[in-house]
Amino acid sequence: MRLTLHIWRQKSANDLGRMVQYEARNVNPDMSFLEMLDVLNEELTLRGDDPVAFDSDCREGICGMCGFMINGVAHGPRRGTTVCQLHMRRFRDGDVLYLEPWRARAFPIIKDLAVDRSAFDRIIAAGGFVSVPAGSAPDGNVILVPKQKADLAMDAAACIGCGACVAACPNASASLFTGAKITHLGVLPQGQPERCERALRMVAQHAAEKFGSCTNIGECEAVCPKQISLEAIARMNRDFLKASWINRGASRSSGGE
Amino acid sequence: MELHSKTPSGPIEQRWDRARFEMKLVNPANKRKYNIIVVGSGLAGGSAAATLGELGYNVQCFCFQDSPRRAHSIAAQGGINAAKNYQNDGDSIYRLFYDTVKGGDFRSRESNVYRLAQISVNIIDQCVAQGVPFAREYGGTLANRSFGGAQVSRTFYARGQTGQQLLLGAYQALERQVTAGTVKMFPRCEMLSLVVVEGKARGIITRDLITGKIESYAADAIVLGTGGYGNVYYLSTNARGSNCTAIWRAYKHGAAFANPCFTQIHPTCIPVSGDYQSKLTLMSESLRNDGRIWVPLKTRDQRPTDQIPESERDYYLERRYPSFGNLVPRDVASRNAKAVCDEGRGVGETGLGVYLDFTDAMKRLGVEGIRERYGNLFDMYERITGEDPYKVPMRIYPAIHYTMGGLWVDYQLMSTIPGLFAIGEANFSDHGANRLGASALMQGLADGYFILPYTVGSYLASNKLEKVQPDYAEFKREEAEVAAMITRLLSIKGKRTVTSFHRELGKLLWDYCGMSRNMQGLESAAGKIRELREEYWRNVDVLGGAEEFNQALEHAGRVADFFELAELMCRDAIHREESCGGHFREEYQTPDGEALRDDEHYSYVAAWEFQGLGQAPALYKEPLEFEYVHPSQRSYK
Ligand SMILES: Cc1cc2nc3c(=O)[nH]c(=O)nc-3n(C[C@H](O)[C@H](O)[C@H](O)COP(=O)(O)OP(=O)(O)OC[C@H]3O[C@@H](n4cnc5c(N)ncnc54)[C@H](O)[C@@H]3O)c2cc1C
Ligand code: FES
Numbered sequence: 001m002r003l004t005l006h007i008w009r010q011k012s013a014n015d016l017g018r019m020v021q022y023e024a025r026n027v028n029p030d031m032s033f034l035e036m037l038d039v040l041n042e043e044l045t046l047r048g049d050d051p052v053a054f055d056s057d058c059r060e061g062i063c064g065m066c067g068f069m070i071n072g073v074a075h076g077p078r079r080g081t082t083v084c085q086l087h088m089r090r091f092r093d094g095d096v097l098y099l100e101p102w103r104a105r106a107f108p109i110i111k112d113l114a115v116d117r118s119a120f121d122r123i124i125a126a127g128g129f130v131s132v133p134a135g136s137a138p139d140g141n142v143i144l145v146p147k148q149k150a151d152l153a154m155d156a157a158a159c160i161g162c163g164a165c166v167a168a169c170p171n172a173s174a175s176l177f178t179g180a181k182i183t184h185l186g187v188l189p190q191g192q193p194e195r196c197e198r199a200l201r202m203v204a205q206h207a208a209e210k211f212g213s214c215t216n217i218g219e220c221e222a223v224c225p226k227q228i229s230l231e232a233i234a235r236m237n238r239d240f241l242k243a244s245w246i247n248r249g250a251s252r253s254s255g256g257e
Numbered sequence: 258m259e260l261h262s263k264t265p266s267g268p269i270e271q272r273w274d275r276a277r278f279e280m281k282l283v284n285p286a287n288k289r290k291y292n293i294i295v296v297g298s299g300l301a302g303g304s305a306a307a308t309l310g311e312l313g314y315n316v317q318c319f320c321f322q323d324s325p326r327r328a329h330s331i332a333a334q335g336g337i338n339a340a341k342n343y344q345n346d347g348d349s350i351y352r353l354f355y356d357t358v359k360g361g362d363f364r365s366r367e368s369n370v371y372r373l374a375q376i377s378v379n380i381i382d383q384c385v386a387q388g389v390p391f392a393r394e395y396g397g398t399l400a401n402r403s404f405g406g407a408q409v410s411r412t413f414y415a416r417g418q419t420g421q422q423l424l425l426g427a428y429q430a431l432e433r434q435v436t437a438g439t440v441k442m443f444p445r446c447e448m449l450s451l452v453v454v455e456g457k458a459r460g461i462i463t464r465d466l467i468t469g470k471i472e473s474y475a476a477d478a479i480v481l482g483t484g485g486y487g488n489v490y491y492l493s494t495n496a497r498g499s500n501c502t503a504i505w506r507a508y509k510h511g512a513a514f515a516n517p518c519f520t521q522i523h524p525t526c527i528p529v530s531g532d533y534q535s536k537l538t539l540m541s542e543s544l545r546n547d548g549r550i551w552v553p554l555k556t557r558d559q560r561p562t563d564q565i566p567e568s569e570r571d572y573y574l575e576r577r578y579p580s581f582g583n584l585v586p587r588d589v590a591s592r593n594a595k596a597v598c599d600e601g602r603g604v605g606e607t608g609l610g611v612y613l614d615f616t617d618a619m620k621r622l623g624v625e626g627i628r629e630r631y632g633n634l635f636d637m638y639e640r641i642t643g644e645d646p647y648k649v650p651m652r653i654y655p656a657i658h659y660t661m662g663g664l665w666v667d668y669q670l671m672s673t674i675p676g677l678f679a680i681g682e683a684n685f686s687d688h689g690a691n692r693l694g695a696s697a698l699m700q701g702l703a704d705g706y707f708i709l710p711y712t713v714g715s716y717l718a719s720n721k722l723e724k725v726q727p728d729y730a731e732f733k734r735e736e737a738e739v740a741a742m743i744t745r746l747l748s749i750k751g752k753r754t755v756t757s758f759h760r761e762l763g764k765l766l767w768d769y770c771g772m773s774r775n776m777q778g779l780e781s782a783a784g785k786i787r788e789l790r791e792e793y794w795r796n797v798d799v800l801g802g803a804e805e806f807n808q809a810l811e812h813a814g815r816v817a818d819f820f821e822l823a824e825l826m827c828r829d830a831i832h833r834e835e836s837c838g839g840h841f842r843e844e845y846q847t848p849d850g851e852a853l854r855d856d857e858h859y860s861y862v863a864a865w866e867f868q869g870l871g872q873a874p875a876l877y878k879e880p881l882e883f884e885y886v887h888p889s890q891r892s893y894k
Contacts, residue, residue, distance in 0.1 A: 012805065030530045030643065038756070039533050045754045045809065050800055053808055055323065057496040059536045062421055063327040081640065089643050110467055111806040118444065121324050125436045129429035130388045133311040134304070134706040137379075137386035141343060144397030154390040154415060157422060161326055190388045 001027040001088065004096045005040070007052055013108050019098070029089035033076065034059060034066065036088055054113040061085040061225060064160030067167070068113040069100040074164035074223040082162060082225040102167035106174070106209045117163050119209040120177060127201035128181040130190050143189050156183035158226040165220035165228075171212030176220040178206050179232035186239055196243035203240050258513065258866050260879045263667045264368040269354075269885055273372040276668065280711055281718035288313035289439075291717050292476040294461055296448045296503050298325030300420070300698055301681025302482025303427035304705030310434030312710055317474060318431065319443045319463060321498055321811075326428040329484055329496040330701065333420025334541050336404055336412035337698040339377035344401050348409040350374045355886050356407065357696060360586070361661075361689020362838035362854065363888040364516070364862070366881065368668060369687050373696075376703040381413055383706055387426040391415050405542055405694025406584045412695045417541060417633050423698055427705070447811065448503045449742075450735045451479065451510045451677065458677035459725045462735045464743075466811060469804035471736050471743075473727035478676045478713050481507060482705065485660035485682035487520065489819045489826070490771070491763025493657035494526060494539040500815040501822050504664050504683050512672040513864035513877060515665035515685035517822065518830035521692055521839045522772050523658035524590035527641055528610040532760075537656040538641055540613075540634055542694055545583045545590070547618035547630065548651070550574050552611050556601035562612065562650050573597055581893040588691055588839050588852075589893060591655035595772045596850075598654075605652045614650035655772060659697060661688045661839065662829075665864040665879075669712035670704060673866070675720070678713060680704035685862065690838025743803045746813045751796030755813045758793050762786065762816070766823050774830050775843040783827040790820040825865060825874065832876065835859045847890075856888050 003024040010017030024040050031039070034056050041051035056066040061082040068083065070076035076086045091097070099113060107115040145153075157180070165176035182199055185191030191198070207213075214233055221230045265272040265279075283291065291314050295306040298320040306318040320328060340353040353374040358365060385391065385399070391413050392400040404412035415422040434440040445466040452460035452473070460475040486501035487493035508514045525540045551572045553565055573593055575582045583590075594611050597603065604610045619627050624647060628635070635646045642652075664672045664679035666686055671678050681701040688696065725731075769782035793816070801807040836845045836852035837859070845853045862879040 028531055028533065031533050032535070032641075035533045035535050038535055042754050042756060045798060045800055046752075048800065051809060053806060057322055057327055057498050058329065058332045059497060060332055060538055062418065063322070063329075063331045063496060065322060065327050085637075085640055087640065087643065114806065116467075117323060121326070121432060121435075121442070121444075124326075124429060125432035129433040130386065131433060132383070132386040132430075134308040134383055134430075134710070135379075137382040140341070140381045140385040140391075141398050143385075145393055146397050147393045147395050150390050150393040153388070154422075157390050157415075157425065158418065160421075161324065184390065185388050188388050188390065190386055 001029060001091070001093045003027055003091065006096070006098045007112070008100045009052070009112055010109055012111060017109070027088050029087070031088045032059065033083045033086040033088065052113065053111040056084050059084040062160060064162040067102060067162045067164055069102070069167060071098050074102070074167045075225055080225055080227050102163050104166045104172035104211070106172065106211050107163060107166065115163070117161070119211070120161050120163070120174070122209060123174065123178055123202055123205045124181065126205035127194070127198040128185070130185060131194060145189060149187050153184050153187045156180045156228060156232050159228055160226055162225060164223045164225060166211065168219040168223040169212065170217060170219065171215060173214045174206055174211040175214035175233045175236065176224060176228055176230070178202050179236035180228050182236045182239055183232040186235060195239060196246055199236065199239035199243045200247060203236070258673055258875070258877060260513070260665065260673070260864055260877050261667060262366065262879055263669055264366065265668065269368065269371045272368050273375060277711055280715035283714045283718045285313060289315055291315060292317065293478050293480065293713060294319070294474055294476040295480045295482060296461065297328065297482030297484065297681070297683070298428070298431065299328035299330040299482060299484055299681060300424055300427060300701035301683070301705045302480070303328065303424065303431050304702050305480055305482060305680055305709045306440055307427060307430035307434050308706050308710045309713065310437065310439035312714070313439065316434070316440040317443065317476065318440055319446045319448055321445065321447045321466060323445055325431055325442060325444060326425060328424060329499050330424045330698070331421045332496060333698055334417045334539065335543065336402065336414035336419045336695045337380070337423060338404070338411050338695040339381045339413060339699065340374050340411060341378055341381060343399060344410045346409045348411050352409065353377060353411065357687065357693060358689070358886040359891070360691055360693040362691050362852070362891065363689065363856065363860065363883060364519070364837055364881065365687055365689030367883060367885055372708070373687050373700055373703050376707045377699050379707055380699060380702045384423055384426050387430060389415065389422045389426045406581065406586060407693070420698060423702065427702070449506065449739045449814065451507045452731050452735050453510055453674060454725050454729065454731045457675045457722070460727065460732060462732070462739050464739070467806050469802070469807065471740055473732040473736055475725045475727050475732070477717055477722045478678065480678045480680060480709060480713065481664065481683050482680045483683045485663070486822060487657045487660050489763070489823055490657040490767050491760050492529065492534060492537050492767070494523060494537050497536060500818070502815050502818050504679065505818040505822055507664060507672065507674070507677060509867050510674065511867065512674045512677055513665040513866050514662070514825065515862050515864045516662040516829065517826045517865065518770065518833060518840055519661035519690050519838065520657060521587060521659040521661060522591040522655045524587055524594060524655045525613065525653045526656035527638065528605055528652050528654040529607060538637070539656070539658065540638060540651070540653060544613060544631060544634060547622070547627070548583065548613040548615050549617060550583050550611055550613055552597045552602040552604060558602070571597070571602070578893045585893045586691070587694070588841070591772055592841060594655050610652035610654045612650040613653045615646065616650070657767070657771070659692055661685065661690060661692055665862065669715065670709055671712065671716065676716065678709060680709050690840055742814065743810065746797065746799050746810065746817070747803060749795065749797050749799070751798045753796050753798060755797055755799060755809055755816050758789065758797060759812070759816045759819065762789060762819060762823060765789070766826070770827050770830050773841045773843050776831060779827045779831045783824055783831070786820060786823050786827065793817065793820060828874070829863055829865065833859055833863065854888070854890070860888070
């Protein structure tokens with residue numbers, strides 16, 4: 001197989017960047033997309049050209065490190081699949097592909113296809129946790145969790161934090177990411193005590209990071225490699241509204257020590 | 258150097274309690290005055306950094322990925338063991354301890370393993386409280402399964418993503434401490450050297466992977482939770498970035514490296530399909546519960562499977578091990594797969610594969626039954642190979658998966674350099690010569706949540722630590738060395754890529770220091786590795802500069818360390834003239850081809866001390882004593 005690739009090349013955050021054309025020859029259909037790029041990089045290196053920078057680690061679709069746009073679609077054409085798990089048999093000889101990094105104000109480009117997603121960590125740090133220091137936990141079976149709830153929590157917890165949802169959203173919103181964590185912890189009994197506070201803080205951080213707001217377009221769900229459902233955003237909105245309401249009273253009474 | 262394991266005496270059930278009681282405590286008001294560096298944010302490093310932060314220490318945590326949540330632990334699928342006995346099937350702390358010592362083929366420390374089994378129950382409680390969505394029964398209780406041939410159901414799991422969920426639990430706890438101001442996180446920042454001041458570990462040298470800046474960080478104690486070194490084989494189930502640099506550079510600063518040749522091979526991975534292959538994908542071991550493993554009886558039989566009649570198939574595990582069959586332990590299953598492929602009976606284009614066939618199981622349980630149990634694994638297989646495992650049998654082959662060897666640590670998890678601790682897969686501790694399934698997650702979290710936070714405190718409280726600053730000469734010297742190595746790599750401008758060297762090194766090691774080993778092969782491999790290393794330093798080509806985001810440069814430094822480690826692995830494998838666990842020396846086997854241990858001469862931990870490049874390392878031995886579980890020959894016939 002032979003492919004024509006147009007790849008976004010940008011030396012650093014401050015560089016302007018542009019598309020550069022490459023030919024990928026001898027592409028084997030059994031290769032993963034990233035292996036195809038590895039081979040291209042080997043060729044570039046031997047020619048003395050700077051290899052294309054892109055992130056990846058597990059190459060099993062679980063770490064969330066990889067990701068870029070292929071012909072305008074986050075993670076490429078196969079649904080529910082990260083680029084590291086996308087294989088070349090999906091493409092045809094002679095295809096022309098455009099590879100671009102995630103584009104969002106909150107994800108500055110580091111180099112070529114690699115971006116800075118630390119905004120996600122800060123959203124989690126704002127409240128995406130249960131405050132339970134090591135050693136303070138009761139026996140695991142003390143609090144029973146109905147299977148349906150555990151399954152629902154797991155569906156949302158499956159988020160790998162890759163950023164595809166942001167890249168696909170015309171508003172560059174991270175609502176699916178934020179909603180997934182709020183849902184995961186919000187449906188479990190362990191997450192109840194901090195549920196309101198969590199929604200308020202995470203949503204506020206989301207805004208502070210300059211992610212856009214959600215206007216229910218649904219592109220995020222379509223590209224999510226873990227197929228997290230839009231329902232997560234609805235739950236986030238409900239928790240946020242409820243928390244804002246409760247908070248109006250609480251903020252008057254808290255204040256001092 | 259002397260190895261003091263500092264193992265407490267007395268009845269084994271009371272040792273950890275006693276050790277904790279004897280530890281010195283840091284005054285709560287003083288904790289924030291202590292700086293602790295944690296390198297690694299996987300299950301071990303992440304849980305340790307979070308817990309140290311909760312206790313009030315001032316923690317700096319480093320990882321090379323763009324977020325702590327991406328550590329390689331995230332990829333663990335199967336589950337985590339704990340001696341909860343929720344299933345009332347006769348499990349106990351003692352049984353988990355016993356199974357782990359035996360599974361490790363009697364090459365681990367009894368006291369450590371017992372402590373691990375004790376703590377296993379606290380881990381589950383902690384993770385549940387954090388909101389880890391473990392699988393549940395309809396009644397709401399935690400579900401368990403039996404894993405890796407265990408006779409009790411003690412494995413807790415979260416679908417096929419247990420590692421992910423446990424890591425996210427630790428990561429969230431870590432981020433909570435970031436907000437609390439006790440932990441400062443340094444992602445995309447790689448440790449490249451250790452700084453030892455007056456005999457104690459006092460700092461690290463790092464490279465910021467975005468800007469390339471070399472920096473010094475000083476602390477009162479350093480913790481390495483940097484994972485395993487399986488990628489020395491190039492192809493492994495580890496994440497691409499997993500490497501040995503942190504522990505290797507610690508070794509070169511005086512920390513002993515224990516049992517480097519103890520590596521684990523996992524029998525059920527998707528076979529290699531071509532030269533471009535960048536990693537191997539693990540298929541959960543649970544598949545062996547229902548799949549039957551076979552190869553054709555005839556060599557080089559190219560017929561499609563549906564044209565090979567039953568009478569011309571060899572279900573070799575069922576034939577050789579009638580009582581355990583397809584469920585024999587990992588090392589046994591792997592070695593047998595290699596043996597049939599070596600005979601020329603392997604399947605697939607490369608001849609390096611065996612069938613894992615669900616035809617009978619589908620007859621028994623129906624296609625739906627199989628889909629329910631293994632649907633996601635079948636999908637993954639289809640995605641990678643393009644073959645539908647509901648229609649044609651899967652092909653599998655063993656791959657490097659885990660490294661039992663690592664930095665030598667005492668019972669306090671401290672290396673031979675005072676103030677330098679190693680946790681998780683980076684240390685050698687609890688799995689002996691073979692790790693049982695679902696026990697690495699348990700160990701990483703036991704170390705990070707429940708052991709290290711006490712032992713570091715005790716170290717701090719019992720040592721007088723003068724303040725050190727990153728502008729001390731010791732730091733400047735190390736910085737200069739790190740910078741010089743980078744400059745050297747960039748200035749070779751040879752003709753081969755880093756990857757081509759890494760791949761060749763991996764192949765050598767896999768062929769001669771992999772599933773089975775012999776003296777001749779190991780010696781020739783050691784020689785070839787040396788030659789290849791010399792060529793590397795003459796002929797590698799690393800483009801770009803030092804002060805920029807340069808992935809080839811990152812890889813180049815890691816491969817340089819892999820070369821040196823590979824040589825030590827061969828040396829260790831040569832010296833251990835016995836077969837045990839993952840270390841199978843062809844010269845030492847029973848008449849029917851099973852591993853033959855030599856307890857009289859090799860019941861010890863081999864700890865190697867660096868003596869300078871090009872010099873033979875010194876070997877120190879920590880004798881192993883078995884007071885509770887008496888060494889016996891493993892038998893699965
Ligand atoms: C595919 C797969 C499946 C597995 N399944 C299971 C299972 O079901 N059950 C089980 O018990 N075990 C399983 N294991 C084993 C288990 O996942 C690992 O042993 C364990 O997660 C290792 O955790 P860790 O914290 O020690 O290291 P890791 O998770 O590897 O973390 C290493 C950390 O160190 C950082 N780091 C490394 N070097 C540097 C450096 N020089 N500078 C800065 N940072 C550095 C990394 O960034 C990372 O944060 C599996 C392993 C694999 C490969
Ligand atoms: S590299 Fe981990 S998800 Fe793709």
